[in-house]
Amino acid sequence: MTVRVMVVDDHPMWREGVARDLGERGLDVVATAGDGAAAARIAPAVRPDVVVMDLQMPHLDGAGATAAILEVLPDTRVLVLSASAEQGDVLGAVRAGAAGYLVKSAQVSELVDAVERTAAGQAVFGPELAGLVLGEFRRREREGGTGGPELTARETEVLRFVAKGMTARRIADRLGLSHRTVENHVQNVLRKLQLANRVELTRYAIEQGLDADT
């Protein structure tokens, strides 16, 4: 079954280039959108398997669009493809539920591979993102137990190896684990980050009394 992809980017040259590259490699590009708001409108109609999402866009940025799309289509997976690597934005999109992150200068083959892995339910999780996520959990720890989920010692270990550029295969060898187990650890880390985000939002809502009418 071919993977249904939606490409969201405000630069027309990129949008069309990425769509063409993916199409030529046998993926089914079902829609494109030029900003986050348009993406959130179009996505429910075309129900893509994977959304390839830029971060800095007018109207609604990548993080906002990710949250909006996943709200309606929980089974769709979002792969962030960003040029600027603006760290706050990357982390924001991942916290909002994005399943992976790739720098725009990645080769076409890397992009296709990343889209296919994302569709297969894997987390496309490079060293830069691993460093950000690791730092984010450390910050939470420093600020003294925000009540959200914490990483296990093994998860931290795996995350550090990813941040040092090691492949899952190599990490598995080093730790004497199966490749599958390493993948699971990585995905758990992402899930915990997204869960922590939800815990934080809920706490914020309670503190602000926004839940008063529920």
Added chain:
Amino acid sequence: MSIPDTSGTVPVARRRRGATVDVHAALLPLWRGLVVFRVVALLYAVVNVVRDVGLYARPALGIAVLVLMALWTLVTSVAYLRGADRRLTVVDLVLTVLATTSTLVVDDPARIGAGGPVITTVWSAGAVLAIAVAYGIRPAIGAVAVSVGALWFTRRALDAALLSDAQLLLVAGVAVGFASVAMRRSAQRLQEAIATEAAAAERDRLARDIHDGVLQILALVRRRGPQLGDPELVRAAAEQEVSLRRLITRGPIGLDGPDDEPVDLGAALGAALPARAVLAVPPDPVCVPGGLARSLLAVVREAAANADAHAGEDTGLWVLLEDEADTVTISVRDDGPGIPSGRLAEAADQGHLGVASSIRGRVAELGGTAELVTAPGDGVEWELRVPRQQREGAR
């Protein structure tokens, strides 16, 4: 007490702009208070005149002065609330003095001599307070002097009543003048802070937009590289893309400052590492003293150069920066052939101290530890762990 004068540090244009609209808005509460005082004082004067009008030498003139006072109250109230030119307060004071001294012709000299009230009563304080709001403390004191002088000129008696009036006027004038100066200053500071922030935000937005566009093109060149057939151009574009991306992501570095000036280690690493290195950093800046940052960068450069020398410049190079409560950790890893076990010990035994001990020694000087993990075919990894704050005297 003195209030620091900011006029020397603030550009004139910005002060001017702040002084037109926003200062009036900042002083509006004082003007409102003044208007309320004036109206109440006018009612008191009316009661006073109505009670005494039968005793006046020229009752009709007394009524006329009262009507003029009422009209003037109306005019100044509207004008002050609308932010009229502050020179109006000087006209206000002159007219008030005239109204006060008109008592001389309106009232019976015998009554005045016996200590009877002037026709303006407490209403005359309004003009003094207006000067205080408009001009501040010193002009307010001047206005008090003028006002008290007019009272003395009218009543020709330096009695307890006059001194008491003078004291009350002085206290009120200085207090309101002080409030006015303080409110004006804070309004100006707020205005300046808003302007600075807006300028910075605009600059950021511009920088992001421009850089974003340039990055897109550089990334496109890099991505289309194989089809372009000019490897030199593609390599140059790739390097520029990485360094521009690092610059935007982390901002400027400022490594040239004094040893104790904080430096973002993430930004410094981004600038120091070759473009092919993949750099992983935490989301927030990792600030350490500049001296420590420089020493660490030198060690990281040595480790990276060593990787180049032994594994070649085509091998992967990864650098991870971690920020823990008391320590920072920098890991430098390559995926080259690695070092066979025993080689290092062998080299040390033969008296070749080499790179490894140099790195260990430099990190130890910083009060930290350097751990080497390597195996044949498994690359070389350095883990440098140093305390954030250097111990006193450790150099």
